[in-house]
Amino acid sequence: MNAAEWHAACDRRLAELGVDPREARRLADDSAAEALASGLHPAELFGPATAYATSLASAARQPLAAPLARARGPVVLRLAGVTKRYRRREVLRGVDLVLRGGEVAAVVGANGSGKSTLLGVCAGSVKASGGTVERAARIGYAPQQHGVAPYLTPDEHFRLFGAVHGMGARKAVATGTRLAAGLGWRPRDTVAGKLSGGTQQKLNVVLGELDRPDLILLDEPYQGFDQDSYLDLWAQVYAWRDAGAGVLVVTHLLHDLDKVDHVLELQGSEDR
Amino acid sequence: MTLTIAATSLREIGRRRAALLLVIALPLAFYAARADQQGQAIRFLALGVGWAVATLSLFSHVNSRHLDRRLTVVGASPSALLIGRQAALAATGLAMAAGYFGLIALTQDVERLWAVAVLLVTTVLIAAPLGAVVSLVLPRELEGALALLAVMATQMLADPEGTLAKALPLWSTRELAAYAVDPVGGEYFERGLLHFAVVVVLCSAAAWTAAVVRLRPQALPQPAP
Numbered sequence: 001m002n003a004a005e006w007h008a009a010c011d012r013r014l015a016e017l018g019v020d021p022r023e024a025r026r027l028a029d030d031s032a033a034e035a036l037a038s039g040l041h042p043a044e045l046f047g048p049a050t051a052y053a054t055s056l057a058s059a060a061r062q063p064l065a066a067p068l069a070r071a072r073g074p075v076v077l078r079l080a081g082v083t084k085r086y087r088r089r090e091v092l093r094g095v096d097l098v099l100r101g102g103e104v105a106a107v108v109g110a111n112g113s114g115k116s117t118l119l120g121v122c123a124g125s126v127k128a129s130g131g132t133v134e135r136a137a138r139i140g141y142a143p144q145q146h147g148v149a150p151y152l153t154p155d156e157h158f159r160l161f162g163a164v165h166g167m168g169a170r171k172a173v174a175t176g177t178r179l180a181a182g183l184g185w186r187p188r189d190t191v192a193g194k195l196s197g198g199t200q201q202k203l204n205v206v207l208g209e210l211d212r213p214d215l216i217l218l219d220e221p222y223q224g225f226d227q228d229s230y231l232d233l234w235a236q237v238y239a240w241r242d243a244g245a246g247v248l249v250v251t252h253l254l255h256d257l258d259k260v261d262h263v264l265e266l267q268g269s270e271d272r
Numbered sequence: 273m274t275l276t277i278a279a280t281s282l283r284e285i286g287r288r289r290a291a292l293l294l295v296i297a298l299p300l301a302f303y304a305a306r307a308d309q310q311g312q313a314i315r316f317l318a319l320g321v322g323w324a325v326a327t328l329s330l331f332s333h334v335n336s337r338h339l340d341r342r343l344t345v346v347g348a349s350p351s352a353l354l355i356g357r358q359a360a361l362a363a364t365g366l367a368m369a370a371g372y373f374g375l376i377a378l379t380q381d382v383e384r385l386w387a388v389a390v391l392l393v394t395t396v397l398i399a400a401p402l403g404a405v406v407s408l409v410l411p412r413e414l415e416g417a418l419a420l421l422a423v424m425a426t427q428m429l430a431d432p433e434g435t436l437a438k439a440l441p442l443w444s445t446r447e448l449a450a451y452a453v454d455p456v457g458g459e460y461f462e463r464g465l466l467h468f469a470v471v472v473v474l475c476s477a478a479a480w481t482a483a484v485v486r487l488r489p490q491a492l493p494q495p496a497p
Contacts, residue, residue, distance in 0.1 A: 125490075134495035149339050151283070152284060161343070164343055164348040191287065211346070
C-alpha cells in the first residue's frame with residue numbers, strides 16, 4: 001500500500017466510523033502531512049490505516065449534546081414487590097426499584113435469573129404476576145434479540161419507528177443517522193440481516209432512543225460490540241442520563257457497576 | 273403510520289425473492305398439472321393462489337411478530353400493524369392474481385371470464401387474513417404451515433356438496449370457479465359470494481382479535497413524581 005492508498009483507506013474508514021466526511025478528510029490530510037514532514041511512510045509512523053483511523057475516530061467523536069449539569073428528575077420507573085411466575089416456576093420475586101430521570105440502573109444476575117423478563121415487565125410486553133409497575137409513557141426499548149427486521153435497511157427501520165413516534169420520514173432518517181454516528185456507525189443501504197452482529201445491535205440501540213424517550217430500557221445492548229463501540233455505548237448512556245432520561249441496562253459486565261446509580265441484582269430461582 | 277407499515281411490509285416481501293418465486297410457482301404448477309381440463313385447471317389454480325397467499329401471510333406475520341411487539345411497546349397500534357401488513361399481502365396477492373388472470377385469458381376460452389377475476393380476487397381477500405389467523409394462533413412457521421396444508425388439502429379433496437367442504441374457508445372459490453367455467457345458474461355465484469362475505473368477515477375479525485390480544489402491551493400507570 002503506497003502513501004496515497006493509505007491516505008484513502010484512512011479517509012474511508014473514518015467515514016465508515018461515522019466521522020463527518022469533511023472532518024474525516026481533514027484528519028486523513030493531517031496524518032498524511034505529518035508523515036510527509038517526518039519523511040516516513042504513514043504506515044511506518046502510524047501503523048495500519050484502518051487501525052489508526054479507528055483510534056482517530058474515537059478521539060474525534062464528540063458526545064451527543066447533553067447538558068453538563070446532572071439533575072435528578074421525576075420518577076420514570078417504580079417497581080414494588082414485582083413477581084413473575086411461569087406456572088410453578090418463579091422467575092422474579094419481590095423486585096423493588098425506583099428510577100428517576102437522570103439516573104442509570106444496572107440489572108445484573110446469572111443466566112436465567114430473569115433479567116430479560118424484568119425488562120419485558122418494565123416495557124409492558126410481559127405481565128407481572130404480582131406487585132406494581134409504574135413507568136413513564138414515553139419509553140425506548142432495545143430487546144436482546146429480534147429487535148430488528150432482517151429484510152429492512154437501517155433507513156427503513158428509522159422511517160418505520162419514526163412513523164410510530166409521529167416523526168416525518170426525513171426527520172426520522174436524519175435523527176437515526178445522527179444517533180448512529182454517536183456509536184461510530186454510518187448506516188448504509190444494506191438490509192439488517194447482512195449487517196454484522198455488532199452493527200445490528202447498534203441499529204437496535206439507535207431505534208430505542210429515536211424519540212428521546214423519558215425511560216430507556218436496554219437488554220445487554222453491547223453484544224457483538226468491539227471495545228470502542230462498547231465505550232461509545234456507555235458514553236451514550238451517560239449522555240441520555242445527563243439529558244434527563246432514566247436508563248435501565250441489563251448487563252453482566254461487573255466493571256460497569258461503579259458508574260451507575262442503582263444496581264439491581266437478580267437471583268435465579270435455582271439460586272434461592 | 274398504517275401506510276408506512278404497508279410500504280415497509282411490501283419491501284420485506286419483495287426482498288424474499290426465493291419465497292416469492294415459490295409462491296408464484298405453486299399455482300402455476302397446479303394449473304399446469306390440470307391444463308387439459310379447463311374447469312379443474314382454473315379451480316386448482318385459484319386454490320393454489322389461495323394457498324400461496326395464505327402461506328406468505330403466515331410467514332410474514334410469524335417473522336414480524338417480535339418487531340411488532342417491540343413497536344406496540346413504544347406506541348404502535350396493533351390494529352394499524354395488522355391492517356398495514358394485510359394491505360401489503362393483499363396487494364402482493366392481487367398482483368399475482370392479475371398475472372394469472374392474464375394467463376387464463378390468453379390460454380383458455382372461458383364461459384364467464386369476468387367471474388374468474390371475481391374468483392381470484394375473493395380468494396386472495398380470504399387467504400391474506402386466513403394466514404394471519406393461523407400465524408396468531410400457531411405462532412411457529414412449521415406448525416402454521418402444516419395447519420394450512422391440512423386445510424387446503426382437505427378443501428381440494430372434500431366433496432363440494434358436503435358439509436365439510438362448506439365449513440372450510442375456500443368453498444366460495446370452488447363455487448365461483450364452477451360459475452365461471454361450467455354452464456350453471458347464478459345460484460352458484462350468489463352462494464359463493466355469500467360464503468366469501470361470511471368467511472372474510474370471520475377471518476378478519478379473528479385476525480384482529482388475535483393481533484390485539486397477542487400484541488397489545490400491558491397498560492402501565494405513570495408514576496407519581
